[in-house]
Amino acid sequence: MKTVKIIGVPEHFNLPWHLAMEEGAFEQRGIQLEWTDIPEGTGRMCQMLQDGETDLAIILTEGLVKSISQGNPSKIVQEYISSPLLWGIHVAAESPRTSINELQHVKIAISRMGSGSHLMAYIHAQNQGWNTDALQFEIINNLEGAVENLGSGSGAYFMWERFTTKPLVDKGIFKRLGDCPTPWPCFVIAATNAFLNTHTNLLNHILEVINLYTSEFKRIPSIDRTLANRYAQKLEDIREWLSKTTWGQAQLSVETLKEVQNRLQSLNLIEKIKSPGEFLF
Template sequence: MKTIKIAGVPEHFNLPWQMCIENGEFEEVGINLQWTDVPEGTGKMCQMLRNNETDIAVILTEGIVKDIIAGNSSKIVQVYVQSPLIWGIHVAANSNYKKLDDLNGTKAAISRYGSGSHLMSFVNAQNQGWNTNNLQFEIVNTIEGAVDALTTHKADYFMWERFMTKPLVDNGTFRKIADCPTPWPCFVIAVRNEILEKEPHIIEHILEIINTTTEEFKYIPSIDRTLASKFNQKIEDIREWLSLTQWSQKQIDKKTIEKVQQQLFSLNIIEKIAPFEAIAK
């Protein structure tokens, strides 16, 4: 039995992995796939890949592209979710900010530097024509940290996946004032180069298993009810999320890698454009 460590956010996107593990599908081909939930998100997972604390990460595209260019010895082996991530832009329910432009020059809560909440605040600012040099940040680590930061006015707004944050909107903790979809596929599967070189067939098996599940995932009986119960969501929200979410079984293409890099470069988030082969396998 070969042990492989994998990390991802504890969100609805990753239920297919949990199901495959619980059903023993990886064990059947001699793989002990050990999943770690990482509520801190992409910045933390980049660190885990660098420190050999995980072999695989199901990670935000823009975050891992940035970190590979910065020296993370990993590669993207596949797109996991092809559809954009819809980032909700949230303020405290009692905040005086009513519309998106009110947030120009205010402080964003982010899980950590290099995370999606950090990078997408630049993308949002650029979309709005704000001066990205004026962005300010408060590191909050998790969504619970963001609740504390917004309600105690340590930060003014927080960008996080819209559907996972909606229970906090429904219960009156947050108010959503806008959406900001990623301009590229949201999640990819990244693997440390050492594992890719030593265990290429193991990685192939893992991808075959997860791809079979994601192809059929939406058609699993009562999957909407399972997701709603597991992630504290309203059934109508889960149905909308399922209708918008498209899993992928294909490698990322050169055009997408180029698009991500060009946007990050224009925002001074990366210092150079790397060749496709340096980022994806």
């Protein structure tokens, strides 16, 4: 039995992995998949890939592209979620702010530099025509840190996956002022170069399993109820999320990779455009 370490966020996107593990699908291939939840998100996962603390990661596209561009010895193996991520834009429930236009000069709470919450804040600000050089950030680590930060009267705003934060909006902890979708497929499967250099066959087995599970995921009987129960979500919210979400089974396209790099470079988040071979396995 070969042990493979994999990391991802503790969110509903990753249920196919957990179902496959619970049903022994990887063990049937001689693979012991060790999953670790990373609530701090993509910035932390990039660091873990770089430090060799994991073999694989389910990670946000823009965060990984930035990290690889800056020397992270990892590659994109394939798309995982082909649809955009819908980022909710939140303030504290008691905040007097009622529109996105009021956020231009407000600090942004982010999990860490290089995270999705950090990079998407730039993309959102650029979409609004704001001066992205003037953005200011507060590091809050994870979703719990955001609840504490905004609740303490920081006045910051916070971007996080809309359906993950929906229960906090319903409870009157956050107020959502709007959404910002990613302009590209949001999650990819990443692997360290060290793993790719020595375990390509293992990777192929893992991809065969997960691609089978994701291609059939929406057809699982009562999958909406399973998701709602496991992730403490309202059934109608899960159904809306499922209607907007598509799992992918192919490599990220060269055109999409170029689009991500161009956008990051336009925001001065990466220095130069690099060849697809630097990023794609």
